[in-house]
Amino acid sequence: MKSLAASISFISLLWFFSLLVRNQSEASNDPHIPITLLAPAQKSEPRIASPTPTCTPQSSPENEKLDSDREMTAENALNASLGTTDWDCDGIRNIKDNCIFVYNPDQKDGNGDGKGDVCDPSLVDTKFRDSRCDQDVDGVPDFKDNCIVVCNPDQKDRNKNSIGDVCDKAFPRPIFTLKPCAKPLPVTPTISSRFESQQLNIVVTRIFDFYFI
Numbered sequence: 001m002k003s004l005a006a007s008i009s010f011i012s013l014l015w016f017f018s019l020l021v022r023n024q025s026e027a028s029n030d031p032h033i034p035i036t037l038l039a040p041a042q043k044s045e046p047r048i049a050s051p052t053p054t055c056t057p058q059s060s061p062e063n064e065k066l067d068s069d070r071e072m073t074a075e076n077a078l079n080a081s082l083g084t085t086d087w088d089c090d091g092i093r094n095i096k097d098n099c100i101f102v103y104n105p106d107q108k109d110g111n112g113d114g115k116g117d118v119c120d121p122s123l124v125d126t127k128f129r130d131s132r133c134d135q136d137v138d139g140v141p142d143f144k145d146n147c148i149v150v151c152n153p154d155q156k157d158r159n160k161n162s163i164g165d166v167c168d169k170a171f172p173r174p175i176f177t178l179k180p181c182a183k184p185l186p187v188t189p190t191i192s193s194r195f196e197s198q199q200l201n202i203v204v205t206r207i208f209d210f211y212f213i
Contacts, residue, residue, distance in 0.1 A: 078094050078095055082100075084133065087133070088100065088101060088103045089132040089133040091105050097116075098114060101129050102116065102129065103189075129190055131187070132187050136148060136150055136180045137151070137185060138153040138180075139185030140153065140187070140188075141187050145164075146162055146163055146167070147164030147165075147166050149167075149176075149179065150164070150179045151179055151180055151181035151182075
């Protein structure tokens with residue numbers, strides 16, 4: 001009995017394997033069943049990171065215009081050095097005036113050398129100054145006045161600190177309110193000291209040399 005059972009089991013196992021092999025063979029011959037082939041594995045190459053792109057600033061017309069606006073012109077430099085756009089108050093801008101330090105609204109230039117007659121070294125003393133700028137109308141031009149915003153025709157300065165007594169009293173508080181003379185006084189042209197004359201001429205010469213030479 002045992003040998004018979006073993007034989008039956010062996011025959012059943014053989015029948016199962018034969019059936020399995022038959023089904024696989026039929027599947028391979030059937031054109032409607034796709035056969036998937038595995039592609040050989042490819043070696044992966046190491047990836048090299050690309051360098052980080054850098055942004056190069058591009059100049060735009062707007063930026064170029066802003067840069068040009070920031071540049072100081074010869075006229076701006078001259079006015080900043082002299083503290084005004086018309087030093088002698090003759091109605092001619094400093095940059096156009098043929099005598100910056102002498103009042104000459106007519107701009108007369110007899111010999112045509114570019115220097116007005118009233119300040120031509122060949123005709124007058126170059127230390128001569130005639131500015132009609134006088135904020136407090138005390139008869140003393142602003143560039144000589146020891147208290148520009150307060151009427152003080154006498155120019156008193158007891159402690160000799162170059163600040164008029166009427167302004168010295170308010171120190172250290174600045175005077176912001178203009179206090180002109182009740183009766184305006186005519187400005188008197190003056191002969192500047194050699195030092196004052198040299199300083200003004202140096203300022204103008206250096207600015208024109210820098211921008212035009």
